[in-house]
Amino acid sequence: LTRPEIEAILATPNTGTWGGRRDSALLLTLYNTGARISETLALRQDHVSFGTTSLVHFKGKGRKERSVPLWPKTSRTLRNWIEKRGENAQRILFPNAGGGSLSTDGATYILRQAVLRAIPSCPSLKAKRVSPHVIRHTTAMHLLQSGVDLTVIALWLGHESLETTHGYVQADLQMKEKALEKLAPI
Numbered sequence: 001l002t003r004p005e006i007e008a009i010l011a012t013p014n015t016g017t018w019g020g021r022r023d024s025a026l027l028l029t030l031y032n033t034g035a036r037i038s039e040t041l042a043l044r045q046d047h048v049s050f051g052t053t054s055l056v057h058f059k060g061k062g063r064k065e066r067s068v069p070l071w072p073k074t075s076r077t078l079r080n081w082i083e084k085r086g087e088n089a090q091r092i093l094f095p096n097a098g099g100g101s102l103s104t105d106g107a108t109y110i111l112r113q114a115v116l117r118a119i120p121s122c123p124s125l126k127a128k129r130v131s132p133h134v135i136r137h138t139t140a141m142h143l144l145q146s147g148v149d150l151t152v153i154a155l156w157l158g159h160e161s162l163e164t165t166h167g168y169v170q171a172d173l174q175m176k177e178k179a180l181e182k183l184a185p186i
Contacts, residue, residue: 008122025081034139037132046089
């Protein structure tokens with residue numbers, strides 16, 4: 001996704017409601033961390049550390065642990081979400097309406113609804129299939145395009161092998177080649 005597309009999606013939740021606050025925190029956390037949906041839905045409140053640099057602590061594939069820094073906006077959104085719900089270290093961070101664990105299907109539904117609401121302000125989303133994994137890829141590409149080193153991106157995403165992350169370099173080169181083709185020759 002492009003930056004305007006992800007920004008349009010992130011702007012859709014109605015933060016005046018319980019569900020909207022949860023959805024806003026969930027979508028922003030997915031984009032900020034680039035985490036797998038299963039990792040994100042397994043988070044408890046005590047997996048978030050607030051401070052000068054706020055962090056989310058994940059247990060990923062193969063029980064590998066990693067910490068990902070949060071942008072100030074994500075940190076504020078998560079802090080507000082936790083405070084409004086009441087702090088409880090063992091409480092699931094992103095619950096369903098009944099207070100239980102939000103399912104992958106539930107999170108995918110939340111994302112799909114956000115995309116549908118974002119289409120009027122960002123029509124290019126109509127032609128795209130957006131899933132939680134697409135958000136993960138978007139995070140990786142935006143980190144790469146911002147000049148973040150590939151090894152840091154691999155650590156950020158919890159990739160065991162740098163070769164897995166190398167695919168983003170190839171995708172970025174293809175995007176640049178397509179952009180070059182659109183330029184008129186001198």
